[in-house]
Amino acid sequence: MDDGGMPWATARAVGDRGEDLVCTYLEGLGWAVLDRNWRCPDGELDVVARDGEQLVFCEVKTRRSTRFGEPVEAVGRDKAHRLRRLAWAWLEAHGQRGAAFRIDVVGLLSPPDGPPRLTHLQAVA
Known part of the structure; x- marks a missing residue:
């Protein structure tokens, strides 16, 4: 993640904090967080959770400002x-081939001088 020249370590810390807040939010909805930052040769999944009987793969986008748009706008068709x-x-990899799932995007706008604002888009892909 790059927020206009933000040093990598700072950007990573912002992203980690955002994922922590999103996991707390999802657990508050009654969801079970199953996995975080799962990696394979093709990339990384930020959060894997269970919403009732359905698996949900959540892409988390955290930004400190809207300088480059709303955080959820960072997930286009290719992503x-x-x-x-x-x-x-x-x-x-988890022996659940064929399981029902959906992809959600959770955007977190976390300005340094104000409270975070969360936007949760369900079933984006």
């Missing part, structure tokens, strides 16, 4: 297709 491929890889 959504990539997330779907990563979801299939996770299912395969």
Whole structure:
């Protein structure tokens, strides 16, 4: 993540904090967080959770400002297709091939001088 020249370590810390807040939010909805930052050769899934009987693969986008748009706007068609491929890889790796799932995007705007604002888009891909 790059927020206009933000040093990598700072950007990583912002992203990690955002993922922590999103996991707390999802657990508050009654969801079970199953996996975080799952990696395979094709990429990384930020959060894998269970919403009732459905698996949800959440892409988390955290930004400190809207300088480059709203955080959720960072997930376009190509990224959504990539997330779907990563979801299939996770299912395969966890012996759950064919399980029902959806892809959500959770954007977190976390300005340094104000409270965070969360936007949750369900079933984007």
